[in-house]
Amino acid sequence: MLSRTIRRSILDTRVPTSALPPTFLLPNRARYFNSTTQHVDTPPESIYISQLATSPPAEAAETVTPVRRPIRPKVPLPPAPISEPVALDASVKELLPLLAAQPSHYISAHIHAKPYLVTAGDTVRLPFHMPGVVPGDVLRLNRASSLGSRDYTLKGTPYLDERIFECRARVMGTEAEPMRTKEKKKRRNRRINTVKSKHKFTILRIAELKINSLEDIEGSGTESV
Amino acid sequence: MRRISRSCRPIGHLRVNATRNTPSYVCATCRSQAPSFSTSSIRTDARDRTLGELRKKIWGTDVPPGLENPYGDKSNIEKLVVSKQKAKGKATEAPMKPNKTAATTPSSDYEPATTWDGLEEVGGENRNTTNQFRGFLAPDIVTDTDELTAALHRAMVEVFALKQAGLPLLDVSQTAPGFDSTLDVQIVSSTGGVQLKFGENSSLEQVIQSLAKVVDETAEKEDPTESEENVAADRSEVDPLQTDKIATPVDETIEKGNPTEAEEDIAADRSEEGPLKHAQPVMTYEELFASWDPSWLQISVDDPEIKFAVLKRTLQLTGVRVPDSAMKSARTAQSILSHLVTPPKPRKLIEALEQKEDLLSLPNVSMSGRRVTPIDREKAAGRWKLIEKELESRGLPVTGH
Amino acid sequence: MVVQAIRKATTGQNGVGAFILQCKRLDFHYCDWAGSSKGMNTFLRNSLSKFAAANPAVEITVSPRPSRHPIIKGTYINGREKAICVRNLTKEQILQKAELLRDANGEKLKKVTKPVKSINESVRGVWSPYHDGGIHV
Secondary structure, three states: OOHHHHHHHHHHOOOOOOHHOOOHHOOHHHHHOOOOOOOOOOOOOHHHHHHHHHOOHHHHHHHHHHOOOOOOOOOOOOOOOOOOOOOHHHHHHHHHHHHOOOOOOOOEEEEEOOEEEEOOOOOOEEEOOOOOOOOOEEEEEOEEEEEOOOOOOEEOOOOOOOOEEOOOOOOOEEEEEEEEEEEEEEEOOOEEEEEEOOOEEEHHHHEEEEEHHHHHHHHHHHOOO | OOOOHHOOOOHHHHHHHHOOOOOOOOOOHHHHHOOOOOOOOOOOOHHHHHHHHHHHHHHHOOOOOOOOOOOOOOOOHHHHHHHHHHOOOOOOHHHHHOOOOOOOOOOOOOOOOOOOOOOOOOOOOOOOOOOOOOOOOOOOOEEEEEEHHHHHHHHHHHHHHHHHHOOOOHHHHOOOOOOOOOOHHHHHHOOOOOEEEEEEOOOOHHHHHHHHHHHHHOOOOOOOOOOHHHHHHHHHOOOHHHHHOOHHHHHHHHOOOOOOHHHHHHHHHHHHHHOOHHOOOOOOOOOOOHOOOOOHHHEEEOOHHHHHHHHHHHHHHHHOOOHHHHHHHOEHHHHHHHHHHHOOOOOOHHHHHHHHOOOOOOEEEEEEOOOOOOHHHHHHHHHHHHHHHHHHHHOOOOOOO | OOOOOOOOOOOOOOOOOOOOOOEEEEEEEOOOOOOOHHHHHHHHHHOHHHHHHHOOOOOOOOEEEEOOOOOOEEEEEOOOOOEEEEOOOHHHHHHHHHHHHHHHOOOOOOOOOOEEEEOOOOOOOOOOOOOOOOOOO
């Protein structure tokens, strides 16, 4: 259940337009005609409450969102905005600008509870085939356990608040491994069973890693309150 | 090794005689093509002589009793029957009468030909020119939507005209399609039923007349040949309803009529200019259709007799067969028309794809009707002319595909 | 004077800014006569238009390949090709194969053990014993 929650929450289509190429370069429309159907459940509200300490997501907002085509498979909607103000520690308030000022950053982003230590521009081969995504899709990774630069590291307990950073990954495509064959042999029996397997993996590329400024973080919290 | 000629044995004569005079029905083609023919080398007179000697020896007298040829000729009873029939004057033997070409006995002024000039031709392409089969359907299947619509309208008008006149409906397909007199006839469905409204150039009599006219002309012209009679008989058998009601003059003429010449003329007319040109050559199909009441397509053909007559006439006019399933479900003229104008299934995939608008409108899709070869790729890249020139300058053959 | 190349400040990384699909062309080959092309012909008749409309970045060509099994051939930006024989497959299976070719990057299949690949320098640098506060004896 947890994995589904994350899977749903990282799929984010709200991308700043400046970061995007012209629309004809985006094969996003391919999603509407895909053979793989998506089986994404709406996560129960309790998880949001317990883990992110937020108010229940506005279900009304989700239902209002117009569905463009009836044949379009169900696409998970972006997570509801968090209305609680961020409770930042004084030390964090002091050191976060210093961390952001350093030239390069890394993040330990979690996908399906597995950490990936990445910087901007890295390629991640996920150990599974993510259903319902097509090349060109942008996912927002909102679960991270640590964020750092050369001299500073911000550690989450166990996770960082998702308003502190913005990490986006682009789906590059699907890769497969070479066919694996495994011979299964029992003793005193000449029968050999050969098992073949060939798994598919989704490839992501970290398109953006940005640390939000303190005003943005606190502003977004107070704004909606 | 010495060979014994089998035909010398007495039993051989008997066998030959027994097989020779089998009841001889010979079909017209065979009769015209080949004279009576036997592989046996024995001449008739020689065989008769041998038989006579045999009989004399058997009976021991010069005048043996019984038949001259006990194996081949007809029995006395059969001869009696034949003579009785002759006395009656029935020409039952007429079809068995030998043809001119089949005559085997040479006349006294017979002179063998040295060249083939002036000899009668037997077989070949112009065999049976007098007896050509003419099908019920139109020689060419109509595919044009406008022509199909016009044909259906014509069939509807003719069928309902016959119904109005109280004539049997299947008279409609008795004649070969000729001059179309139904062009300015309006067919309207009203509450009381279907009404025909005739314009200034048409009348009910004219329409009825047009269904019988062709046959009247040809009736006096020629005597039908035997096989044509058969054809006509066959054709009349197609409609069992028709044979019951021979009373109308149309039927008599159809039985007697020789349709060949008149039909040829009509077929020629039709193929040249189409049925509409006769009446109003300036009128296009659009104007014609606009002049009709649009409600004619909604006329019900639920009555199976009407439906059958309309479909049969349409089949005769256009040559388009409506499938049985569609025939059953068709309730109005519109539904018949929709099945008539359905384009045939494309045989090649590329033809089917080229009909798809959504595929053609896509800028990233290109289709080729034949295999894309390496030369095609070079041509697309603009290199093929250079390659060809270079090959020629080096005296190499320009091959490949 | 020695000609000096200008050093590139950054390396191009597809997907960081703009994204370009690696598959640039898909060739669909069919045969009109053979029974193994039945599913392929159905696919071309029914599903190709939707597939092509959903993937405007991929050039799609359809051409016959008489008396051969039907294939789909993908051409990639890196110059490689991938061909899949789709004989006796149904329309849906062929759609899956076409999507596989579209999603592929054209590289040979390799066994990958490390999930993250990076060309960036290490963020925190190499650990040095002299700069880590030292060890107090």
